[in-house]
Amino acid sequence: IDVERRLLALGARRLWLFDPTPRAVRFMSAIGDHDGRLRFSPVGAWKEDAVLDFHAPADPRHVSHTVLGPQGGDGGFRAEVRTLASLMREHGHDRLDVLKMNVEGAEDAVLERALADGITPGAIICTWEGRWPLAKASRWTRRLRTEGYRLAGRVDWYFTYLHRSRDER
DSSP states (O other): OHHHHHHHHTTOSOEEEEOOOHHHHHHHHHHOOTTTTEEEESOEEOSSSEEEEEEOOSSTTOOOOBSSSOOSOSOEEEEEEEOHHHHHHHHTOSOOSEEEEOOTTTHHHHHHHHHHTTOOOSEEEEEOOSSSHHHHHHHHHHHHHHTTEEEEEEETTEEEEEEHHHHTO
16 A cells, blocks of 8 residues: 555545455555545456455465465455456546556456556556566566556566656656
8 A cells, every 4th residue: 555655645636446355455444535535446456357266375464365376375255356447447437547466476367458458557566476476577578568668667576667658748
């Protein structure tokens, strides 16, 4: 939520957050909506509209669950997931200024579908996770370059890409 708070502090008109994990739902219920500028929905992002099983992390202190298979933890939950195009339609959006994802290895599936649907956020901030995350980051950095993005920066495993349309403003 740190990035989201910074965006609000910089004057973002409205932020939409999507996260079906039970701890995220409890946390967002507790912090409120920041004068109506922070909108939350307990839905996940994915390559299709569906209801999926989310698998618990091996360490119960960790929040992150994944749809990509068991992580060695006990429990889990089922939740709705949507494509970015579906989420945009449902909420009346015709563009995404910033897409921030931390989806536990599912970023490939979400981004592939978004690009296929013609969605080009002004900025993409994401973590590359799963097997061989550095190779994945390198592959996606090259791929996003062909889609008009440049790598603007990296902090730990958070990579930020800006679309050329941002540079032209």
